[in-house]
Amino acid sequence: MRLGEQVAKDMIAVRIGPDFRQAVVGTPAYFKPRGRPQTPHDLSEHTCIGLRLPASGGLYTWPFAKGGRELKVRVDGQFVFNTITMMLNMSLAGLGLAHVPEDLARIHIAEGRLVRVLSEWCSPISGYHLYYPSRRQPTPAFVLLVEAMRYRDRLRATSKS
Known part of the structure; x- marks a missing residue:
């Protein structure tokens, strides 16, 4: 699959x-000293939590699209996991930004534990x-x-x- x-x-x-949407999320405390990224290019100034793809062993590049323009961003950070759940947990711990399915982050955003950024850049993915x-x-x-x-x-x- x-x-x-x-x-x-x-x-x-x-x-x-x-199809579903992804969300880029971090804790309010994470954003306090750094500010929020305004474009995907701003992610280079942030600690991002990576995902290792099980089939290839490569790192997942974060897909973005806006106004017909698509781009994939290779993110850097101290943590790389092979499950989305671990990425979300690390983000909830304030250790960086995660790119996760919107459905997984929705309750944490609604309850104020996570803040969503770059939502206008997160188009539905297949x-x-x-x-x-x-x-x-x-x-x-x-x-x-x-x-x-x-x-x-x-x-x-x-x-x-």
């Missing part, structure tokens, strides 16, 4: 989740997809699994009824 629908050669991608090779004949059990996991936009389906 991966984010996005960029399909490698000889692979099939099946959407298993909706949701999770299941990838599998196209050159193999899938088993009936795998076909059932794919069909069960396939994302169906429930709002669109109910509004057409």
Whole structure:
């Protein structure tokens, strides 16, 4: 499973989740001495919490878009984790900025534990997809699994009824 629908050669991608937005967050105490970044380029002046991608071992670059302009920012910081939950926990501890799914940060933002920045730069990103090779004949059990996991936009389906 991966984010996005960029399909490698000889692979099939099946959407298993909706698009979602990311949020760049930090604690009020973190921002007090540093100020808040106004653009993604300002992140170079901040301590950012990185995410190591399990498949490649590389570091996740933070995607941003505004006014048709897209950019990916390589962030620096003392901490790099392989789970989003650890990134969020470190940000809640005041140790830097995290780039996490908006849904995970929403309650912390509402309760004032985290402050969201650069929201106008955080466009929706393509949701999770299941990838599998196209050159193999899938088993009936795998076909059932794919069909069960396939994302169906429930709002669109109910509004057409």
